[in-house]
Amino acid sequence: MADRVSIETVTKYYGQTLVLDRVSLAVKPHEVVCLIGASGSGKSTLLRCINRLVEFDHGVIRLDGVANDDPAFGKIGLYRRIGIVFQAYNLFPHMNVLDNITLAPRKVHRIARKEAEEAARALLAAFGMSEHALSYPEQLSGGQQQRVAIVRSLATNPDVLLLDEVTAALDPELIGEVLRIVRQLKDDGMTMVIVTHEMGFAREVAERVCFLESGRILEQDAPSRLFANPQNPRTQKFLQRIIEAGRL
Amino acid sequence: MRPSAASPADDGAANRALADGPPPPARKKASLRDRLLPAVTSLASVVVFFGVLAYVVTSAEQWPRIKRQFFSLDAMIEAFPAVLRGFWINIQVWLIALVAIAIWAMVLALVRSLQGPWFAPLRVFSIVYIDVFRGLPALLLVLLFGFGIPALNLPGLPSSGLFWGTVAMILCYAAYAAEVYRAGIEAVHDGQHMAAKSLGLTQWQAMRYTILPQAIRNVLPALLNLTVALQKDVALLSVIGVRDAVREAQIYTAQTFNYSSLIAAAVLFMVATVPMARLTDYVARRDRGRRLQGAA
Numbered sequence: 390m391a392d393r394v395s396i397e398t399v400t401k402y403y404g405q406t407l408v409l410d411r412v413s414l415a416v417k418p419h420e421v422v423c424l425i426g427a428s429g430s431g432k433s434t435l436l437r438c439i440n441r442l443v444e445f446d447h448g449v450i451r452l453d454g455v456a457n458d459d460p461a462f463g464k465i466g467l468y469r470r471i472g473i474v475f476q477a478y479n480l481f482p483h484m485n486v487l488d489n490i491t492l493a494p495r496k497v498h499r500i501a502r503k504e505a506e507e508a509a510r511a512l513l514a515a516f517g518m519s520e521h522a523l524s525y526p527e528q529l530s531g532g533q534q535q536r537v538a539i540v541r542s543l544a545t546n547p548d549v550l551l552l553d554e555v556t557a558a559l560d561p562e563l564i565g566e567v568l569r570i571v572r573q574l575k576d577d578g579m580t581m582v583i584v585t586h587e588m589g590f591a592r593e594v595a596e597r598v599c600f601l602e603s604g605r606i607l608e609q610d611a612p613s614r615l616f617a618n619p620q621n622p623r624t625q626k627f628l629q630r631i632i633e634a635g636r637l
Numbered sequence: 638m639r640p641s642a643a644s645p646a647d648d649g650a651a652n653r654a655l656a657d658g659p660p661p662p663a664r665k666k667a668s669l670r671d672r673l674l675p676a677v678t679s680l681a682s683v684v685v686f687f688g689v690l691a692y693v694v695t696s697a698e699q700w701p702r703i704k705r706q707f708f709s710l711d712a713m714i715e716a717f718p719a720v721l722r723g724f725w726i727n728i729q730v731w732l733i734a735l736v737a738i739a740i741w742a743m744v745l746a747l748v749r750s751l752q753g754p755w756f757a758p759l760r761v762f763s764i765v766y767i768d769v770f771r772g773l774p775a776l777l778l779v780l781l782f783g784f785g786i787p788a789l790n791l792p793g794l795p796s797s798g799l800f801w802g803t804v805a806m807i808l809c810y811a812a813y814a815a816e817v818y819r820a821g822i823e824a825v826h827d828g829q830h831m832a833a834k835s836l837g838l839t840q841w842q843a844m845r846y847t848i849l850p851q852a853i854r855n856v857l858p859a860l861l862n863l864t865v866a867l868q869k870d871v872a873l874l875s876v877i878g879v880r881d882a883v884r885e886a887q888i889y890t891a892q893t894f895n896y897s898s899l900i901a902a903a904v905l906f907m908v909a910t911v912p913m914a915r916l917t918d919y920v921a922r923r924d925r926g927r928r929l930q931g932a933a
Contacts, residue, residue: 442835468837479832483850492846493836545837 399448423591426601472542532563716898723885742814770812783877802874821852858921
Protein backbone atom coordinates (compact mmCIF):
# COMPACT_ATOMS: atom_id res chain seq x y z
CA MET A 390 0.00 0.00 0.00
CA ALA A 391 1.26 3.49 -0.82
CA ASP A 392 2.37 5.68 2.05
CA ARG A 393 -0.15 8.15 3.43
CA VAL A 394 2.50 10.36 5.01
CA SER A 395 6.08 10.17 3.84
CA ILE A 396 8.75 12.21 5.61
CA GLU A 397 11.98 12.28 3.62
CA THR A 398 15.28 13.54 5.12
CA VAL A 399 13.68 16.52 6.83
CA THR A 400 16.12 18.92 8.47
CA LYS A 401 15.11 21.86 10.62
CA TYR A 402 17.02 24.53 12.50
CA TYR A 403 15.74 26.91 15.15
CA GLY A 404 18.30 29.68 14.72
CA GLN A 405 21.65 27.90 15.02
CA THR A 406 20.20 24.86 16.77
CA LEU A 407 19.66 21.72 14.74
CA VAL A 408 16.33 20.28 15.91
CA LEU A 409 15.62 17.75 13.13
CA ASP A 410 18.50 15.97 11.47
CA ARG A 411 17.60 14.21 8.19
CA VAL A 412 14.52 12.51 9.62
CA SER A 413 12.74 10.01 7.42
CA LEU A 414 9.55 8.20 8.33
CA ALA A 415 6.73 6.67 6.33
CA VAL A 416 3.21 6.13 7.64
CA LYS A 417 0.79 3.79 5.86
CA PRO A 418 -2.95 4.44 5.67
CA HIS A 419 -4.69 3.37 8.92
CA GLU A 420 -1.36 3.03 10.66
CA VAL A 421 -0.73 4.45 14.13
CA VAL A 422 2.83 5.61 14.78
CA CYS A 423 3.99 6.85 18.17
CA LEU A 424 6.95 9.17 18.61
CA ILE A 425 8.69 8.87 21.97
CA GLY A 426 11.77 10.50 23.41
CA ALA A 427 12.88 13.04 25.99
CA SER A 428 11.72 16.66 25.92
CA GLY A 429 13.62 18.61 23.28
CA SER A 430 14.27 15.57 21.12
CA GLY A 431 12.31 17.09 18.22
CA LYS A 432 9.12 15.01 18.36
CA SER A 433 6.67 17.93 18.49
CA THR A 434 8.59 19.88 15.86
CA LEU A 435 8.49 16.88 13.52
CA LEU A 436 4.74 16.60 14.07
CA ARG A 437 4.20 20.27 13.25
CA CYS A 438 6.28 19.99 10.09
CA ILE A 439 3.76 17.49 8.72
CA ASN A 440 0.97 20.10 8.42
CA ARG A 441 3.42 22.99 7.98
CA LEU A 442 2.67 24.75 11.24
CA VAL A 443 6.47 24.76 11.30
CA GLU A 444 8.52 25.33 8.13
CA PHE A 445 11.60 23.14 7.71
CA ASP A 446 14.92 23.82 6.00
CA HIS A 447 15.56 20.70 3.92
CA GLY A 448 13.76 17.57 2.80
CA VAL A 449 10.17 16.96 1.81
CA ILE A 450 7.01 15.66 3.45
CA ARG A 451 4.41 14.07 1.20
CA LEU A 452 0.75 13.43 1.80
CA ASP A 453 -0.42 10.61 -0.49
CA GLY A 454 2.62 11.27 -2.67
CA VAL A 455 2.11 15.05 -3.00
CA ALA A 456 4.58 17.37 -1.29
CA ASN A 457 2.88 19.34 1.50
CA ASP A 458 3.98 22.67 0.02
CA ASP A 459 2.54 21.75 -3.40
CA PRO A 460 0.23 24.48 -4.76
CA ALA A 461 -2.26 21.72 -5.53
CA PHE A 462 -3.32 21.84 -1.87
CA GLY A 463 -4.30 25.48 -2.20
CA LYS A 464 -4.50 27.58 0.96
CA ILE A 465 -6.67 25.21 2.96
CA GLY A 466 -6.41 21.72 1.43
CA LEU A 467 -3.60 20.57 3.71
CA TYR A 468 -5.36 21.80 6.86
CA ARG A 469 -8.57 20.02 5.89
CA ARG A 470 -6.83 16.70 5.37
CA ILE A 471 -4.57 16.84 8.43
CA GLY A 472 -6.01 17.48 11.88
CA ILE A 473 -3.87 18.33 14.88
CA VAL A 474 -4.58 18.30 18.61
CA PHE A 475 -2.34 20.17 21.06
CA GLN A 476 -1.19 19.54 24.59
CA ALA A 477 -2.95 22.67 25.91
CA TYR A 478 -6.21 21.96 23.97
CA ASN A 479 -6.14 25.50 22.48
CA LEU A 480 -9.92 25.70 22.33
CA PHE A 481 -11.31 29.17 21.65
CA PRO A 482 -12.44 30.28 25.12
CA HIS A 483 -15.04 32.80 23.90
CA MET A 484 -16.95 30.21 21.86
CA ASN A 485 -19.10 27.35 23.05
CA VAL A 486 -18.25 23.78 22.09
CA LEU A 487 -20.49 23.76 19.03
CA ASP A 488 -18.99 27.01 17.69
CA ASN A 489 -15.46 25.76 18.36
CA ILE A 490 -16.17 22.68 16.28
CA THR A 491 -18.04 24.38 13.45
CA LEU A 492 -15.78 27.42 13.03
CA ALA A 493 -13.51 25.83 10.41
CA PRO A 494 -16.29 24.03 8.51
CA ARG A 495 -18.34 27.23 8.31
CA LYS A 496 -15.72 29.92 7.77
CA VAL A 497 -12.99 28.00 5.97
CA HIS A 498 -14.95 25.37 4.08
CA ARG A 499 -18.13 27.42 3.56
CA ILE A 500 -20.56 24.83 4.87
CA ALA A 501 -23.95 26.19 5.94
CA ARG A 502 -24.34 26.64 9.70
CA LYS A 503 -27.22 24.18 9.97
CA GLU A 504 -25.35 21.47 8.13
CA ALA A 505 -22.12 22.09 10.05
CA GLU A 506 -23.93 21.97 13.37
CA GLU A 507 -25.68 18.73 12.50
CA ALA A 508 -22.33 17.18 11.63
CA ALA A 509 -20.80 18.52 14.83
CA ARG A 510 -23.63 17.16 16.97
CA ALA A 511 -23.27 13.78 15.29
CA LEU A 512 -19.54 13.77 16.10
CA LEU A 513 -20.18 14.81 19.71
CA ALA A 514 -22.74 12.02 20.02
CA ALA A 515 -20.31 9.50 18.55
CA PHE A 516 -17.83 10.35 21.31
CA GLY A 517 -20.40 10.54 24.10
CA MET A 518 -20.29 14.32 24.60
CA SER A 519 -23.69 15.47 23.37
CA GLU A 520 -24.55 17.13 26.67
CA HIS A 521 -21.59 19.54 26.36
CA ALA A 522 -22.58 21.03 22.98
CA LEU A 523 -23.51 24.42 24.43
CA SER A 524 -20.93 24.57 27.23
CA TYR A 525 -18.01 26.96 27.19
CA PRO A 526 -14.47 25.54 27.52
CA GLU A 527 -13.97 27.00 31.01
CA GLN A 528 -17.01 25.05 32.21
CA LEU A 529 -15.43 21.73 31.21
CA SER A 530 -12.75 19.61 32.84
CA GLY A 531 -9.38 19.29 31.15
CA GLY A 532 -10.27 15.84 29.87
CA GLN A 533 -13.55 17.09 28.42
CA GLN A 534 -11.80 20.05 26.79
CA GLN A 535 -9.25 17.79 25.19
CA ARG A 536 -12.00 15.52 23.87
CA VAL A 537 -13.69 18.57 22.37
CA ALA A 538 -10.38 19.57 20.80
CA ILE A 539 -10.13 16.12 19.22
CA VAL A 540 -13.68 16.39 17.87
CA ARG A 541 -12.85 19.86 16.52
CA SER A 542 -9.88 18.44 14.62
CA LEU A 543 -12.18 15.77 13.15
CA ALA A 544 -14.81 18.23 11.93
CA THR A 545 -13.22 18.62 8.51
CA ASN A 546 -13.06 14.86 8.11
CA PRO A 547 -9.25 14.64 7.90
CA ASP A 548 -7.26 11.68 6.57
CA VAL A 549 -4.48 12.04 9.14
CA LEU A 550 -4.61 13.06 12.78
CA LEU A 551 -1.58 14.42 14.64
CA LEU A 552 -1.71 14.23 18.44
CA ASP A 553 0.86 16.32 20.31
CA GLU A 554 1.13 15.08 23.91
CA VAL A 555 -2.62 15.30 24.28
CA THR A 556 -2.64 13.89 27.81
CA ALA A 557 0.42 15.69 29.18
CA ALA A 558 -1.58 18.57 30.72
CA LEU A 559 -4.22 16.36 32.31
CA ASP A 560 -4.69 15.13 35.86
CA PRO A 561 -4.09 11.37 36.00
CA GLU A 562 -7.77 10.49 36.52
CA LEU A 563 -8.73 12.35 33.31
CA ILE A 564 -6.22 10.69 30.99
CA GLY A 565 -8.29 7.57 30.50
CA GLU A 566 -11.27 9.32 28.89
CA VAL A 567 -9.01 10.96 26.29
CA LEU A 568 -7.13 7.77 25.50
CA ARG A 569 -10.46 5.98 25.08
CA ILE A 570 -11.31 8.34 22.21
CA VAL A 571 -7.94 7.76 20.58
CA ARG A 572 -8.55 4.00 20.77
CA GLN A 573 -11.96 4.54 19.20
CA LEU A 574 -10.32 6.48 16.36
CA LYS A 575 -7.81 3.71 15.84
CA ASP A 576 -10.64 1.20 15.59
CA ASP A 577 -12.28 3.46 12.97
CA GLY A 578 -9.07 3.21 10.92
CA MET A 579 -7.74 6.75 11.40
CA THR A 580 -4.12 7.28 10.39
CA MET A 581 -2.40 8.83 13.38
CA VAL A 582 1.00 10.14 14.37
CA ILE A 583 1.11 10.46 18.15
CA VAL A 584 3.70 12.20 20.32
CA THR A 585 3.27 10.75 23.79
CA HIS A 586 4.85 10.17 27.17
CA GLU A 587 2.31 7.44 27.96
CA MET A 588 4.43 4.41 27.17
CA GLY A 589 1.72 1.94 28.16
CA PHE A 590 -0.63 3.61 25.73
CA ALA A 591 1.98 3.68 22.97
CA ARG A 592 2.53 -0.03 23.48
CA GLU A 593 -1.22 -0.63 23.23
CA VAL A 594 -2.26 1.43 20.18
CA ALA A 595 0.85 1.85 18.03
CA GLU A 596 1.77 -0.37 15.14
CA ARG A 597 5.17 1.25 15.30
CA VAL A 598 7.08 3.23 17.90
CA CYS A 599 9.89 5.62 16.96
CA PHE A 600 12.47 6.74 19.51
CA LEU A 601 13.88 10.22 18.85
CA GLU A 602 16.93 11.84 20.34
CA SER A 603 18.72 15.02 19.25
CA GLY A 604 16.51 15.39 16.21
CA ARG A 605 17.06 11.88 14.86
CA ILE A 606 15.00 8.71 14.85
CA LEU A 607 17.44 6.35 16.53
CA GLU A 608 15.24 3.30 16.50
CA GLN A 609 11.82 2.28 15.25
CA ASP A 610 10.05 -1.01 15.62
CA ALA A 611 6.81 -2.68 16.62
CA PRO A 612 6.12 -1.75 20.26
CA SER A 613 6.34 -5.36 21.45
CA ARG A 614 9.91 -5.55 20.19
CA LEU A 615 11.05 -2.00 20.93
CA PHE A 616 9.87 -1.99 24.53
CA ALA A 617 10.95 -5.54 25.29
CA ASN A 618 14.21 -5.60 23.44
CA PRO A 619 15.55 -2.19 22.41
CA GLN A 620 18.63 -2.43 20.21
CA ASN A 621 20.09 1.07 20.51
CA PRO A 622 21.88 1.75 23.82
CA ARG A 623 20.27 5.21 23.99
CA THR A 624 16.80 3.71 23.65
CA GLN A 625 17.72 1.27 26.38
CA LYS A 626 18.82 4.12 28.63
CA PHE A 627 15.66 6.14 27.95
CA LEU A 628 13.37 3.19 28.65
CA GLN A 629 15.38 2.33 31.75
CA ARG A 630 14.69 5.82 33.14
CA ILE A 631 11.02 5.50 32.28
CA ILE A 632 10.83 2.18 34.13
CA GLU A 633 12.62 3.66 37.14
CA ALA A 634 10.02 6.44 37.20
CA GLY A 635 7.33 3.77 37.30
CA ARG A 636 5.80 4.91 34.02
CA LEU A 637 6.00 1.62 32.10
CA MET B 638 -0.42 2.06 32.73
CA ARG B 639 -1.99 3.85 35.64
CA PRO B 640 -4.64 2.04 37.67
CA SER B 641 -7.14 4.68 36.52
CA ALA B 642 -10.14 2.36 36.49
CA ALA B 643 -9.72 1.41 40.14
CA SER B 644 -9.35 4.78 41.86
CA PRO B 645 -12.82 6.37 41.27
CA ALA B 646 -14.48 3.29 42.76
CA ASP B 647 -12.23 3.55 45.83
CA ASP B 648 -13.14 7.20 46.27
CA GLY B 649 -16.81 6.34 46.11
CA ALA B 650 -16.45 3.70 48.78
CA ALA B 651 -14.60 6.09 51.06
CA ASN B 652 -17.31 8.74 50.64
CA ARG B 653 -20.08 6.29 51.45
CA ALA B 654 -18.27 5.18 54.59
CA LEU B 655 -18.06 8.81 55.70
CA ALA B 656 -21.70 9.48 54.91
CA ASP B 657 -22.81 6.52 57.04
CA GLY B 658 -20.98 7.78 60.14
CA PRO B 659 -22.23 10.40 62.60
CA PRO B 660 -23.23 13.74 61.00
CA PRO B 661 -20.56 16.45 60.99
CA PRO B 662 -20.78 19.16 63.70
CA ALA B 663 -23.00 22.11 62.74
CA ARG B 664 -21.62 25.21 61.07
CA LYS B 665 -20.41 27.84 63.54
CA LYS B 666 -22.96 30.67 63.76
CA ALA B 667 -21.90 34.25 64.37
CA SER B 668 -24.11 36.03 66.89
CA LEU B 669 -26.16 39.08 65.88
CA ARG B 670 -23.77 41.29 67.81
CA ASP B 671 -20.72 39.85 66.02
CA ARG B 672 -22.32 40.43 62.64
CA LEU B 673 -23.62 43.95 63.26
CA LEU B 674 -20.74 45.41 65.23
CA PRO B 675 -18.32 45.92 62.31
CA ALA B 676 -20.99 47.64 60.19
CA VAL B 677 -22.09 49.93 62.99
CA THR B 678 -18.48 50.81 63.82
CA SER B 679 -17.70 51.68 60.20
CA LEU B 680 -20.80 53.83 59.88
CA ALA B 681 -20.22 55.65 63.15
CA SER B 682 -16.54 56.34 62.45
CA VAL B 683 -17.34 57.66 58.97
CA VAL B 684 -20.06 59.98 60.33
CA VAL B 685 -17.81 61.24 63.14
CA PHE B 686 -14.79 61.76 60.87
CA PHE B 687 -16.60 63.69 58.16
CA GLY B 688 -18.74 65.53 60.74
CA VAL B 689 -15.65 66.84 62.48
CA LEU B 690 -14.06 67.72 59.14
CA ALA B 691 -17.17 69.64 58.03
CA TYR B 692 -17.34 71.43 61.38
CA VAL B 693 -13.68 72.48 61.23
CA VAL B 694 -13.98 73.72 57.65
CA THR B 695 -17.25 75.60 58.07
CA SER B 696 -16.24 77.21 61.36
CA ALA B 697 -13.14 78.70 59.78
CA GLU B 698 -13.06 82.48 59.70
CA GLN B 699 -12.88 82.68 55.91
CA TRP B 700 -15.62 80.10 55.28
CA PRO B 701 -18.48 82.55 54.52
CA ARG B 702 -16.39 84.16 51.77
CA ILE B 703 -15.40 80.80 50.33
CA LYS B 704 -19.01 79.70 50.43
CA ARG B 705 -20.20 82.79 48.62
CA GLN B 706 -17.46 82.48 45.99
CA PHE B 707 -17.81 78.74 45.19
CA PHE B 708 -20.95 77.31 46.73
CA SER B 709 -23.56 80.02 46.29
CA LEU B 710 -26.79 78.14 45.65
CA ASP B 711 -28.41 81.19 44.03
CA ALA B 712 -25.55 81.58 41.57
CA MET B 713 -25.63 77.89 40.78
CA ILE B 714 -29.34 77.95 40.06
CA GLU B 715 -28.95 81.02 37.91
CA ALA B 716 -26.07 79.54 35.88
CA PHE B 717 -27.45 76.02 35.70
CA PRO B 718 -29.57 76.18 32.49
CA ALA B 719 -26.67 77.47 30.40
CA VAL B 720 -24.18 75.07 32.00
CA LEU B 721 -26.52 72.13 31.41
CA ARG B 722 -26.98 73.18 27.77
CA GLY B 723 -23.20 73.29 27.47
CA PHE B 724 -22.91 69.89 29.12
CA TRP B 725 -25.20 68.43 26.48
CA ILE B 726 -22.58 69.52 23.93
CA ASN B 727 -19.94 67.69 25.98
CA ILE B 728 -22.03 64.53 25.95
CA GLN B 729 -22.67 64.73 22.19
CA VAL B 730 -19.00 65.30 21.36
CA TRP B 731 -18.07 62.52 23.76
CA LEU B 732 -20.43 59.97 22.17
CA ILE B 733 -19.48 60.81 18.58
CA ALA B 734 -15.77 60.78 19.42
CA LEU B 735 -16.16 57.44 21.22
CA VAL B 736 -17.55 55.72 18.15
CA ALA B 737 -14.97 57.26 15.82
CA ILE B 738 -12.09 56.45 18.19
CA ALA B 739 -13.21 52.83 18.62
CA ILE B 740 -13.17 52.31 14.85
CA TRP B 741 -10.07 54.33 13.95
CA ALA B 742 -8.00 52.88 16.80
CA MET B 743 -9.00 49.37 15.72
CA VAL B 744 -7.84 50.08 12.18
CA LEU B 745 -4.51 51.39 13.51
CA ALA B 746 -4.02 48.37 15.78
CA LEU B 747 -4.92 45.87 13.04
CA VAL B 748 -2.64 47.55 10.52
CA ARG B 749 0.19 47.45 13.02
CA SER B 750 -0.28 43.72 13.62
CA LEU B 751 -0.29 42.84 9.90
CA GLN B 752 2.51 40.52 8.86
CA GLY B 753 4.31 40.29 5.56
CA PRO B 754 6.68 42.63 3.69
CA TRP B 755 3.93 44.18 1.53
CA PHE B 756 2.26 45.72 4.54
CA ALA B 757 5.45 47.47 5.70
CA PRO B 758 4.28 50.97 4.60
CA LEU B 759 1.02 50.57 6.51
CA ARG B 760 2.83 49.28 9.58
CA VAL B 761 5.25 52.21 9.48
CA PHE B 762 2.35 54.64 9.09
CA SER B 763 0.62 53.19 12.14
CA ILE B 764 3.78 53.31 14.27
CA VAL B 765 4.61 56.89 13.30
CA TYR B 766 1.00 58.00 13.77
CA ILE B 767 0.83 56.55 17.27
CA ASP B 768 4.20 58.04 18.23
CA VAL B 769 3.20 61.49 17.01
CA PHE B 770 -0.29 61.70 18.45
CA ARG B 771 0.64 60.12 21.75
CA GLY B 772 3.59 62.44 22.04
CA LEU B 773 1.62 65.69 21.67
CA PRO B 774 -0.48 67.37 24.37
CA ALA B 775 -4.19 67.11 23.58
CA LEU B 776 -4.50 70.85 24.23
CA LEU B 777 -1.94 71.61 21.52
CA LEU B 778 -3.85 69.48 19.01
CA VAL B 779 -7.14 71.13 19.92
CA LEU B 780 -5.63 74.58 19.36
CA LEU B 781 -3.92 73.51 16.15
CA PHE B 782 -7.02 71.96 14.62
CA GLY B 783 -9.68 74.15 16.22
CA PHE B 784 -8.11 77.48 15.32
CA GLY B 785 -5.65 76.55 12.58
CA ILE B 786 -7.79 74.69 10.08
CA PRO B 787 -10.86 76.96 10.15
CA ALA B 788 -8.46 79.88 9.53
CA LEU B 789 -7.42 78.26 6.24
CA ASN B 790 -10.97 78.59 4.89
CA LEU B 791 -10.50 75.38 2.93
CA PRO B 792 -13.27 74.96 0.35
CA GLY B 793 -15.62 72.05 0.98
CA LEU B 794 -14.50 71.46 4.56
CA PRO B 795 -16.42 72.54 7.63
CA SER B 796 -14.93 75.53 9.38
CA SER B 797 -16.47 75.17 12.83
CA GLY B 798 -14.22 74.93 15.85
CA LEU B 799 -16.56 72.32 17.29
CA PHE B 800 -15.97 70.03 14.30
CA TRP B 801 -12.19 70.40 14.19
CA GLY B 802 -11.83 70.28 17.94
CA THR B 803 -13.67 66.98 17.94
CA VAL B 804 -11.41 65.72 15.16
CA ALA B 805 -8.38 66.64 17.28
CA MET B 806 -9.74 64.67 20.24
CA ILE B 807 -10.44 61.65 17.99
CA LEU B 808 -6.95 61.68 16.45
CA CYS B 809 -5.32 62.04 19.86
CA TYR B 810 -7.31 59.43 21.76
CA ALA B 811 -7.23 56.93 18.90
CA ALA B 812 -3.45 56.70 19.36
CA TYR B 813 -3.90 55.67 23.01
CA ALA B 814 -6.77 53.30 22.24
CA ALA B 815 -4.78 51.68 19.42
CA GLU B 816 -2.01 50.85 21.88
CA VAL B 817 -4.55 49.37 24.27
CA TYR B 818 -6.01 47.20 21.51
CA ARG B 819 -2.53 46.12 20.46
CA ALA B 820 -1.62 45.12 24.00
CA GLY B 821 -4.79 43.03 24.06
CA ILE B 822 -4.00 41.38 20.74
CA GLU B 823 -0.46 40.54 21.81
CA ALA B 824 -1.65 39.10 25.12
CA VAL B 825 -3.69 36.38 23.39
CA HIS B 826 -1.81 33.11 23.80
CA ASP B 827 0.26 31.87 20.87
CA GLY B 828 -1.58 28.55 20.96
CA GLN B 829 -4.69 30.35 19.74
CA HIS B 830 -2.88 31.50 16.59
CA MET B 831 -1.58 27.98 16.10
CA ALA B 832 -5.01 26.41 16.54
CA ALA B 833 -6.58 28.88 14.11
CA LYS B 834 -3.88 28.25 11.53
CA SER B 835 -4.12 24.48 11.87
CA LEU B 836 -7.85 24.73 11.14
CA GLY B 837 -7.08 26.57 7.89
CA LEU B 838 -8.18 30.06 8.95
CA THR B 839 -6.43 32.88 7.08
CA GLN B 840 -4.54 35.55 9.01
CA TRP B 841 -7.57 37.83 8.75
CA GLN B 842 -10.12 35.16 9.72
CA ALA B 843 -7.99 34.14 12.70
CA MET B 844 -7.91 37.77 13.83
CA ARG B 845 -11.60 38.37 13.23
CA TYR B 846 -13.05 35.20 14.78
CA THR B 847 -10.51 34.06 17.37
CA ILE B 848 -7.96 36.71 18.40
CA LEU B 849 -9.90 40.00 18.46
CA PRO B 850 -12.88 38.83 20.55
CA GLN B 851 -10.45 37.64 23.22
CA ALA B 852 -8.26 40.74 22.91
CA ILE B 853 -11.18 43.13 23.43
CA ARG B 854 -12.36 41.18 26.44
CA ASN B 855 -8.85 41.39 27.88
CA VAL B 856 -8.60 45.17 27.57
CA LEU B 857 -12.19 46.20 28.30
CA PRO B 858 -11.31 47.77 31.69
CA ALA B 859 -8.48 49.78 30.10
CA LEU B 860 -10.80 50.96 27.31
CA LEU B 861 -13.42 52.03 29.84
CA ASN B 862 -10.74 54.01 31.66
CA LEU B 863 -9.94 55.86 28.45
CA THR B 864 -13.66 56.50 27.99
CA VAL B 865 -13.83 58.24 31.36
CA ALA B 866 -10.71 60.29 30.61
CA LEU B 867 -12.14 61.33 27.24
CA GLN B 868 -15.36 62.53 28.79
CA LYS B 869 -13.43 65.00 30.94
CA ASP B 870 -11.00 66.03 28.21
CA VAL B 871 -13.85 67.10 25.92
CA ALA B 872 -13.78 70.23 28.13
CA LEU B 873 -10.55 71.17 26.32
CA LEU B 874 -12.75 72.30 23.44
CA SER B 875 -13.80 75.27 25.61
CA VAL B 876 -10.45 76.93 24.84
CA ILE B 877 -11.34 77.24 21.14
CA GLY B 878 -14.67 78.83 21.95
CA VAL B 879 -16.94 75.80 21.90
CA ARG B 880 -19.73 76.59 24.35
CA ASP B 881 -19.52 73.44 26.40
CA ALA B 882 -20.28 73.23 30.12
CA VAL B 883 -16.94 74.68 31.17
CA ARG B 884 -17.19 77.55 28.69
CA GLU B 885 -20.72 78.42 29.77
CA ALA B 886 -19.63 78.35 33.41
CA GLN B 887 -16.71 80.66 32.58
CA ILE B 888 -19.03 83.09 30.82
CA TYR B 889 -21.17 83.28 33.95
CA THR B 890 -18.05 83.74 36.09
CA ALA B 891 -16.82 86.56 33.87
CA GLN B 892 -20.14 88.38 34.27
CA THR B 893 -20.61 87.92 38.02
CA PHE B 894 -17.14 87.21 39.47
CA ASN B 895 -18.71 84.20 41.17
CA TYR B 896 -17.22 80.76 40.65
CA SER B 897 -20.21 78.69 41.73
CA SER B 898 -21.09 78.05 38.08
CA LEU B 899 -17.83 76.08 37.70
CA ILE B 900 -18.80 74.00 40.71
CA ALA B 901 -22.16 73.34 39.04
CA ALA B 902 -20.31 72.14 35.94
CA ALA B 903 -18.05 70.04 38.15
CA VAL B 904 -21.07 68.34 39.70
CA LEU B 905 -22.40 67.49 36.22
CA PHE B 906 -19.06 65.94 35.25
CA MET B 907 -19.03 63.92 38.46
CA VAL B 908 -22.55 62.67 37.87
CA ALA B 909 -21.44 61.37 34.48
CA THR B 910 -17.97 60.00 35.30
CA VAL B 911 -18.42 58.40 38.72
CA PRO B 912 -20.88 55.75 37.46
CA MET B 913 -18.51 55.07 34.54
CA ALA B 914 -15.62 54.63 36.95
CA ARG B 915 -17.70 52.26 39.09
CA LEU B 916 -18.62 50.28 35.98
CA THR B 917 -14.94 50.04 35.09
CA ASP B 918 -14.13 48.72 38.57
CA TYR B 919 -16.92 46.19 38.28
CA VAL B 920 -15.79 44.96 34.85
CA ALA B 921 -12.17 44.73 35.99
CA ARG B 922 -13.17 42.76 39.08
CA ARG B 923 -15.37 40.38 37.11
CA ASP B 924 -12.58 39.94 34.58
CA ARG B 925 -10.09 39.11 37.31
CA GLY B 926 -12.52 36.58 38.73
CA ARG B 927 -12.89 34.97 35.32
CA ARG B 928 -9.13 34.73 34.88
CA LEU B 929 -8.57 33.20 38.30
CA GLN B 930 -11.28 30.68 37.55
CA GLY B 931 -9.64 29.93 34.21
CA ALA B 932 -6.25 29.41 35.83
CA ALA B 933 -7.54 26.99 38.44
